[in-house]
Every structure is written in C-alpha cells, then in structure tokens.
Amino acid sequence: MQQETRKIQITQDTRVSSVFALPDGYPSSRDTAVILAHGAGNGMDHPFISHFHRAFAEAGLLSVKFNFPYMESGRKAPDRMPLLETTWRAVIRAVREDSEWAPRHLYLAGKSMGGRVASHVVSQGEACSGLIFLGYPLHPARQADRRRVAHWSGLSCPVLFVQGTRDALCDLNILESELPKIQSGAALHIIEGGDHSFKTPKSSGKSAEDIWTDVNSAIVSWVKKITDGES
Structure with missing residues (x-):
C-alpha cells in the first residue's frame, strides 16, 4: 500500500490536508474509491478514521481521508x-x-x-455509487423529535448505516421508521451494545479493533455488492 499526502484547495484562501492510500494492484477491474470524512470532534488522524482509511486500502479500495478547514486550522467549533x-x-x-x-x-x-x-451534498445532486454512515447523527441527544432526515428523499444512491444499539444520537426504532424515505435503498448494520463511537461494554469481550474489523468487513462486502451491480 502506497500513501501520498496532498493539499486540496477548498476556497481561494483555504486548503486542507488529505491522505490518498493506494492499494497494491490499483487500478484493478473495479477501480473503486472511498472518501472518508471525520466527525465533529476529531480530525482525520484519529485512530478510528485511520483504521478504516487503512483497512479500505488493504481491501483493494483507493482510500482518501481529509480534514475539514476548522480542524486543519486547529479550531474546535x-x-x-x-x-x-x-x-x-x-x-x-x-x-x-x-x-x-x-x-x-x-x-x-x-x-x-x-x-x-456527505448526505446533504448528494441530496443536492452530487453523484456517487453509495453513502456509508459510520454512526449517523439522526437527532441530538435526548431530542429524538429533531430528526435530520428532511433531505433523505433527495438521495439517489444506496446507503449503508452502521449504528450501535446504545447510540444516544440515533434511536434505532426511529431510524428504521424513517428509512423508507430513502427510495434508492438503505441497509443497516447493527453493532450490539455499541454507542455513537461503536464502543461496547467491557462485558462484550470485544476490543475497539475487533469491532472496527467486523464493521470494515461488512462495509467492504456491501461495497462489492453495489459495485458489482453497477459493472
């Protein structure tokens, strides 16, 4: 696997860092890429993001991670x-x-x-083969009536949700009731006992790496299924 760090121009005055991970043998017959964005509190070098960035490339996918401008400049908000x-x-x-x-x-x-x-960008017309949510923030904590789904009817690609059963930002019963809004098709991979960061209780006997590895396998299988259907 080869990695290359690049600066990407966002606006006239703003550039952000990115890392392209090129898998061995790329380009292959599929020529498939995944772009991975970090969450609000941590940048692209957080172990969670770095694990999936590396794992996607090891699975044969061109894998790209990047920082948003606020994270690039060291701001918290x-x-x-x-x-x-x-x-x-x-x-x-x-x-x-x-x-x-x-x-x-x-x-x-x-x-x-x-x-x-990413889902907003796609709902506004950006084309892609699929969307992958690593913990979709369906609603603020303890405010399940404030659902972030108004744009879902505009999604034009398959969607994979990876969600924990203890996620305070995503009540699974509510999520399942809202999935029909995504007419392009939605799949759900559930992490039993997982919170918003996929952490499970110690009693589960699973480490973070165990969970991330299981999730990556589910994602790669889903990507292969969708990609083979497009080819």
Missing part, C-alpha cells in the same frame, strides 16, 4: 454547513479529476457529522 459542503465537493472533485487514480466507482463515507454533510 465546526465550520458552517456551506463550507463543510464546499469542502466535500472539492475533495470529490480532486479524486475524480486525478489523472492517474480516478475511480469508476466512488463511495462517500463519514463518521457522524462527516457522513451527514
């Missing part, structure tokens, strides 16, 4: 939604327009906020 969306679009463009590595099939993935922003 996330950027406003328009800049977050602009960042996603700029990274997508950088991957699609790469003269050597441009994929035929592109998936957008994100932890919490990163996935939510």
